[in-house]
Amino acid sequence: MRDAVAPAHADTGGTQAVARALSLLSLVGRGGAQGLGLAQLAAASGLARPTARRLLLALGAARMVEQDRATRRYHLGAETYLLAGFAAERHGILHHAREGMVRLAQETGDTVLLTVPQDDHTLCLERIEGDFPVRTHALMRGDRKPAGLGAGALAILAALPAAEAEALLTRAAPQIGDLMPAVVADLEQARADGYALNPGHVIAGSWGLGVVISWPDGRPAGALSIAAIENRMTPARQVDLVAGLHREAAVIAARLSALGTERNIP
Template sequence: MTDAPAPETTGGAQAVARALSLLSLVGRGGDAGLALGQLAAASGLARPTVRRLLLALAAARMVEQDRQTRRYHLGPEAYLLGSFAAERHGILHHARDPMLRLARETGDTLLLTVPQGDHTLCLERIEGDFPIRTHALMRGDRKPAGVGAGALAILAALPVAEGDALLRRVAPLAEALAPGLAAALAEDLAGARAAGHALNPGRVVPGSWGLGVAILWPDGRPAGALSIAAIENRMGAARQAELAALLHREARRVEARLAALDTQPKRNIA
C-alpha cells in the first residue's frame, strides 16, 4: 500500500492527525498490543512513517513497546490523561455500577456503547451468571452506526433527519456485514423510535438478541447506550418489557450523574 505524502511536506497538522490515529489504533490493540506491521496495515501508512510517529509518541510516553514481543501498547501518560478525564467525560466511570447491578439482576450480558462518528464503540462488557452467553459484541469492537441494540438506541435518540442521514451513510457498511441488513435496520430504527428502546432480533448473528436504551447528555444528545445481550429464548416479549424497564431505570441514573457534572464549580486549571 502506498503511503500518503509525508507530514514534513504537507504541514504539521497532518503529522498530528496521523499520530493521533496511531495512538487510537494502539489503544484498541488491547492487552495483546499491536506490531509495527499491523499498525502500518491498519493505518495505511508506510512502515518508516509509522515507526517515526511511534518514536515521537513513545518520547511523550503516550505509547510504549514491549521489549520481548516488540508490540506497542498505550503508555503511562495515556493512562494518566485518561484518569484525569474519567470523572468529567468518562461515561464508563458513571455507568459501571449500573451495569454491574443489571448484570446481577438479569444474569445476562451488559454492554456500554458510545457514538464515534459514523460508528459506535463498545466501551465495556460485563457478563451475568447465566451460563449461555452471546459473544456478538466484545469490548473494543467498533461497528457501523445502528448495528447492534446499543448502536440502534443511539441512532434513535438523534433528531430524525440526522439519524436517517447517518443510516444512509453507513448502509454500504451494513450490507457488507449481512445482505439486507440496511433495510432491516431502517425498520428497526422506526420501531426503536416508537418504543423508546431498541431491539436487535439477531440481525448480524442469528440467535444473538439485544435490547438497548440511550443515555442522554443534558442537552438531549446521546452520550451512549446501555444494552443487554442474550440468546433468543431469553428475549420473549414479556421479558423484553421487563428488561427495557430496568435499562431505562439505570440509564436515567447515569444521566443524572452526567447532568450533575455541569453543576459542579469549574476548576481553575490555568
C-alpha cells in the first residue's frame, strides 16, 4: 500500500510547491520598479519566510526573479522578460494596439493612451504622442489610477455590469475623494453615450475621450483614449475623435476575438 500511496503524495507536494512558486512570481511582478523584500513577499503569500526564501532561490536559479544586491529586494528576472516577449503576439494587448495608437496619434496630433484594468485600479500601458506642440501630461506610461478616474478608466468601468462597477467605485472611493460625484455623473453619461468623456476633472484643462476594448466574452480588456487640452475638445471635434477611437478599438477587439476563437474561449 505504501508504494501505491507514495507517488500520489509526492505529486501533491510537487504541485503545491509549483503553485506557491508561481504565486510568489506573480507577487514579485506586481512589486513594480521598487521591488519587494522577503518579509513583504512572505506576508503577502502567507508562506513562512524560510519557505518563501527557498522558493525564491529556485526561481532565481531559473532566472525568473533576481535580487538587488543593494536593497535586497526581489524583481522579475531576465527569463520573464524573454517569455513575455514570446507571449506578446498571442496575449499582449499592447502588441495588437500599438499600430492603431500610432495611426490615431498621427491623424489627430493628440496623445493616445492604452489603459488596462488592474484589480481596483487601471494601469497606463502605453502613451503615444501626436505632433501638436501643446500636450497634456495627466497620464503617463506606468501610471496607476483608481477605477473610474480618467477617460480610459471610465470607459472600462462603464462596460462592467452595474453592480460590479458600483462595488469597484466603493472600494476606490477613499482614493477618488471629492471627485466621486463627478465620476458617478460621468459614468452615467458614458453608459448612455457609448464612450467616456473626462472634462478636466482630474487636471483642470486636460480633457480626455475613451472607448472600451472588449475581450471575446464582452469583458473589458482595456480602453483607448485621447487626451488633449480643452480648446481642442470642441463638441464637433469630439465626434471625429470618438469615431476614430471606436474604429481602432474594433480592430483590436477583432484581433483579440480571433485569439479567443483559436483558444476556444466563449
